[in-house]
Amino acid sequence: xxxxxxxILASASRGEKLLCILIDPENFDNNKAExxxxxxxxxxxYLLVGGSTATAQQTEQTVEALKQHSELPxxxxxxxxxxxxxxxxxxxxxxxxxxxxxxxxxxxxxxSVPRLQFSSLEILPTAYILIDGGKESAVQRVSKTQPMSRCxxxxxxxxxxxxxxxxxxxxxLEAGSGAKIPVGAAIISEVKKTVxxxxxxxxGIRSKEQLQEAYDAGADIVVIGTAFEGNNFVQx
Ligand code: 1GP
Numbered sequence: 359x360x361x362x363x364x365x366i367l368a369s370a371s372r373g374e375k376l377l378c379i380l381i382d383p384e385n386f387d388n389n390k391a392e393x394x395x396x397x398x399x400x401x402x403x404y405l406l407v408g409g410s411t412a413t414a415q416q417t418e419q420t421v422e423a424l425k426q427h428s429e430l431p432x433x434x435x436x437x438x439x440x441x442x443x444x445x446x447x448x449x450x451x452x453x454x455x456x457x458x459x460x461x462x463x464x465x466x467x468x469x470s471v472p473r474l475q476f477s478s479l480e481i482l483p484t485a486y487i488l489i490d491g492g493k494e495s496a497v498q499r500v501s502k503t504q505p506m507s508r509c510x511x512x513x514x515x516x517x518x519x520x521x522x523x524x525x526x527x528x529x530x531l532e533a534g535s536g537a538k539i540p541v542g543a544a545i546i547s548e549v550k551k552t553v554x555x556x557x558x559x560x561x562g563i564r565s566k567e568q569l570q571e572a573y574d575a576g577a578d579i580v581v582i583g584t585a586f587e588g589n590n591f592v593q594x
Contacts, residue, residue: 361480362404362431362433362447362448362480362482363448363480363482363527366528366556366578366579367556369403369578370556370578375573375577375578375579375580376403376404376578376579376580377399377401377402377403377569377579377580377582377594378402378403378404378405378406378433378558378560378579378580378581378582379398379399379402379404379405379406379581379582379583379586380406380407380408380435380535380560380581380582380583380586381394381405381406381407381420381424381583382408382409382412382535382583382587383407383408383409383412383413383416383417383419383420383421383441384409384411384412384413384416385409385587386420386423388419388420388422388423389423391420391423391424391426391427392426392427394586395424395427395428398586399594402430403430403579404430404431404432404433405424405428405430405431405432405433406432406433406434406435406450406581406583407420407421407424407432407433407434407435407446408434408435408436408437408441408450409437409441409496409535410437410496410497410499410500410535411437411496411500412437412441413440413441414440414441414442414443417434417436417440417441417442417443418443418445421434421443421445421446422445425445431447431448432445432446432447432448433446433447433448433449433450433482434446434448434449434450434479435450435452435581436449436450436452436470437496437497437500438466439466439467439469439470439473442470442473442474442477442479444477444478444479446479447479447480448479448480448481448482449474449479449480449481449482450482450484450486450528450530451467451470451474451481451482451483451484452484452486452530453467453483453484453485453486453521453524453526454486454487454488454497454501454503455485455486455487455517455518455520455521456486456487456488456489456503456504456505456506456514456517457488457501457502457503457504458503459501459502459503461501462501462503482527482528483525483526483527483528484526484527484528484529484530484558485517485518485520485521485522485524485526485528485529485530486530486532487506487514487517487518487521487529487530487531487532488501488503488505488506488532488533488534489505489506489507489508489514489531489532489533489541489545489561490505490506490507490508490533490539491505491533491534491537491538491539491540491541491561491562492533492537492538492539492562493534493536493537493538494534495532495533495534495535495536495537495561496534496535497532497534497535498534505534508539508542508545511544511545511548512548514531514545514548514549515545515548515549515551515552515553516552518531518549518552518553519552519553521553522553522554522555526555527555527556528555528556528557528558529549529553529555529556529557529558530558530559530560530581531545531546531549531557531558531559531560531577532560532561533560533561533562534561534562535561535583535584536561536562536584537561537562538562539562540559540561540562540563540568540572541559541560541561541572543571543572543574543575544575546559546572546575546576546577547575547576549576550575550576550577551576556578556579557576557577557578557579558577558578558579558580558581559572559577559579559580559581560580560581560582560583561581562584563580563581563582563585564582564584564585564592565585565592566592566593566594569582569594582594
């Protein structure tokens, strides 16, 4: 079976843009999984499942519900080491490189080893970089770290490259779920010029125009969560 990472690399090398739908198990009604998936953009590539404070049980049940109604691979996007389930296909193995809290640089990663060591989940080492999105994000609150300033474009791209040099396979530029301001085009294009690994961008993207702007600036993968929640979901 082709690995998810080789699919991502192949798409990025062809310039094909990917879309991930983010589902937070804490706010998701598993009984409505089928209806939810039907109204999602049909060009979505992956389902991302995770949240800052979801429990292990919530995560597992949501992945099961999604798997019942969709063929799309499910990638875990864990807010903590407890949000790991074998029901998924892969996991973003995140290190929060924008912050200086050892718990989110390596502590949670070590705690996840007993669950991952003998797991069949594909592990995707990811440099996770939180950027100011105009309001306090759950990542900021939970990790007790500050986001990087939107003005620090050089420092952001140096952080991303340090991630690549450390062996990460992906860079994720995160403005925070529900951000007022998504990661700007200048930041995305500078990081894209600097690293050779695929680039994920998410947080606060609510319209077709913002999605296209992120792609045009160099995002290989865009993650959208909040804009698909509730009854006012956007049509892309
Ligand atoms: C959050 O980047 C993701 O971790 C998606 O953010 O919920 O704002 O789309 P939104």
